[in-house]
Amino acid sequence: MTEIDWAGLRREAEQVRERAYAGYSGYRVGAAAVTEDGRLLTGCNVENASYGLTLCAECGVVSDLHSSGGGRLVALACVGGQQHSPPQPVLPCGRCRQLLAEHGGPGMWVDSPDGPVRMDYLLPDAFSETELNR
Numbered sequence: 862m863t864e865i866d867w868a869g870l871r872r873e874a875e876q877v878r879e880r881a882y883a884g885y886s887g888y889r890v891g892a893a894a895v896t897e898d899g900r901l902l903t904g905c906n907v908e909n910a911s912y913g914l915t916l917c918a919e920c921g922v923v924s925d926l927h928s929s930g931g932g933r934l935v936a937l938a939c940v941g942g943q944q945h946s947p948p949q950p951v952l953p954c955g956r957c958r959q960l961l962a963e964h965g966g967p968g969m970w971v972d973s974p975d976g977p978v979r980m981d982y983l984l985p986d987a988f989s990e991t992e993l994n995r
């Protein structure tokens with residue numbers, strides 16, 4: 862694994878979590894990622910009165926990736942919890958695994974309660990653009 866400042870990433874995720882818009886579930890999530898060229902990206906969850914339209918914190922990270930110049934994701938940390946609970950590491954939901962895999966590939970690292978794991982552990986045999994060319 863390339864040298865990742867996991868403590869720093871978790872801290873950034875905790876900070877951006879403070880900005881979560883999560884009044885419906887009360888579950889506040891923050892995510893922070895680093896790109897191949899060393900940029901720091903962040904995102905928080907943004908809920909909606911039409912619950913199914915909620916944007917996960919990881920969606921914000923992917924938007925930040927492209928709005929700040931594109932490139933590839935190398936590592937991501939995500940933390941969540943109810944407002945007054947201490948934030949805990951959160952593994953991305955199924956949709957976000959697919960979303961992140963598109964921009965980080967199978968070798969991207971994702972924080973977990975047991976320490977960082979590779980994307981191809983979280984999403985084995987992923988569907989990707991390779992399939993579209995068959």
Ligand code: THU
Binds near residue numbers: 883889907915918953
């Ligand atoms: N959530 C995230 O932001 N990321 C995840 O990977 C899991 C779930 C958010 C969505 C919703 O606002 C809240 O957590 C409860 O599901």
